[in-house]
Amino acid sequence: MEKLVLPIEMILFQFIFLLVAIALEARVLYRKLRISRQTSVEYAMSMNLLAAGVGWSSFFAFQDFLPQALKTQLLSYIFFDRPIGSLPTEWHTTIVSVGVVIFFGTFLIKLIGLQLIEFALENTLFQATLSPKESRKRPGLINRHDPVVVRQQPNPALAVLLANAYSYSAILLLLLLRFLQFNAFTFSL
DSSP: OOOOOOOHHHHHHHHHHHHHHHHHHHHHHHHHHOOOHHHHHHHHHHHHHHHHHHHHHHHHHHGGGSOHHHHHHHHHHHHHSSOSSOOOTHHHHHHHHHHHHHHHHHHHHHHHHHHHHHHHHTOOTTSOEEOHHHHHOOOOSTTOSOOOOOEEOOOHHHHHHHHHHHHHHHHHHHHHHHHHHHHHHHHHO
């Protein structure tokens, strides 16, 4: 009979990271895309669940192609929250490089997810709106001529990039705090 091993700690941290990312990204989407709070939370939740699903699916698909040493280290970190032994120095560059690739990959997945949501709902998020400066002006003697209407179009790519950067920064801070707490605990033993 085979035993089932579940990485409960990793599942809980993924849940916490999703909550943090959804909250931060919803705030950015609300501000940058000028949509309602409820809509921004729904968009952020959909984009993050899509990105997490694609990320874990890719991980399980590609982990078979990794070298055995890297695969062992990765699975040890996921299941036991620490690598086996010390990591070679060349792996630090690899980890940072993979992190950058994952950041931009997640950005693309979230941007595609936002476009899919907009297409499925047939919303008009990407339509131009009047500039708040132009809508508040009152006609006076100086502004008697026909004012040029400035249209500001929300930039969804920039909004998703900023949202992704904020959530990744917060998650990195949480991981750093977790690392410091874990190392402080092992040093005290």
